[in-house]
Amino acid sequence: MINSGDTAFMLVSAALVMFMTPGLALFYGGMVRSKNVLSTIVQSFICLGVVSVIWVFYGYSLAFGPDVKSFIGNLDWAFLRDVGPSPGPYAVSIPHLVFCAFQLMFAIITPALITGAFAERMKFSAFLLFSILWTTLVYLPICHWVWGGGWIGKIGALDFAGGTVIHINSGVAALVCALMIGKRRGWRRDIFMPNNLSMTVLGASILWFGWFGFNAGSALSAGETAAVAFVTTQVSAGAGAVSWIIAEWLLHGNPTTLGAASGAVAGLVAITPAAGFVGPVPAVFIGLVAGALCYVAIMLKNRFGYDDALDVVAVHGVGGFWGSVATGLFASTAINSAGADGLFYGNPKLVVVQIAGALGAMAYCALMTFVIMKIIKALVGIRISEEGEVQGLDLSQHSEVGYSL
């Protein structure tokens, strides 16, 4: 039966998650050089368009429709047939359409997250193809595996709000994309100076704000679990910001604004799979580890020498994986009876299951992302011309400039 409180909460949560994608656009947009600010922003923004259409046509049905062999949903709900104002199978107190809209917002932000890896050098046509193919061939199956009745959910892995589906998934795709598209021109020679870090901090703050919808909303009702997720989200983000700036202060001599913003995002990423399953104190610990760990992962990137321009791998891949493992450590049925007990509550098996689920998703995502990039390369080419790259993507791809001061 529909509960108006739950429905109101979920409508607002869906809107909060929607707002994260423009927030991400600003977060990324501030970090690139000024000649690429618009091209970076629009790659995130246009996902709001592309994925919404896919979702109605077949996306929701493949992700959440009746299960086919634990791998994918069938097409019973294509064009949202039978998805209406009465409750669906996933949430009993809200209209099925509200659940569908809430899940759409997650599908939108995931390809947008990957854009940080190939920022400043990918053709817009190639990106559009990528967003369609990747959403269809990678996001929808993995989403189904975890939440739609697929194998990761069936083996008992916990993913409260998308640590595997959104963050590990986008992080792995980012690594494959960064390796396949190659380094930006002038890498390690030119100065890749962020054009507007205040915009990046604004974007990070919008992400943080929206994340309350992302995590608390994933409770699917306005009750005890939503309260837990709300608090764990806040404290993990704060802990991540603190530990990142401490790490860079110790290792590089200065705490930075970009570090504080990045650390908050790292804390948010790491708490995502655990949000409704752990208590506030473990959440602080998860955030503290995430901030320092993701910072160290960026140091390693500089050593390995792949050009993941805006550090999607380090923040979302590494942070997401840590969060998934941490869920296996700290989850407690005293916090959420629908969850499971983790290692520290007497159940070492959960960690194994968490890692198995994550590795399975990683392997599939890496392979499919590789195939998709190969297909796009053959069809339209991935990378912008050298001249266009020097000129900047704003002008060469979109015939406009971000700033004319």
Next chain:
Amino acid sequence: MKKIEAIIKPFKLDDVKAALNEIGIQGMTIQEVKGYGRQKGHKEIYRGAEYSVDFIPKVKIEIVAPSEMVPGVIHAIRQAANTGKVGDGKIFIMPVEEAIRVRTGERGKSAL
């Protein structure tokens, strides 16, 4: 007539302008420029990637003055722009063949 080009630290511009006003210099042109000499640039760090920024902001002042005023101009600029540290700037002096006021067509010193 001489043209005096002085490259100074940006925060000294107001002091230099006041000093030049005092000795009777009635106009100048300035530009915000970037460059480097003996003064080293600075370091910027973004997510652990260190960049050394060599070109640092300076202000370039251009003045055209009668030759006899040049020693006074040099003195005024040196007094006002001096901090005693590397990077205070340089002064360059070059001859000017003619000056013409656009509005009236006056030439030479009276055009300045």
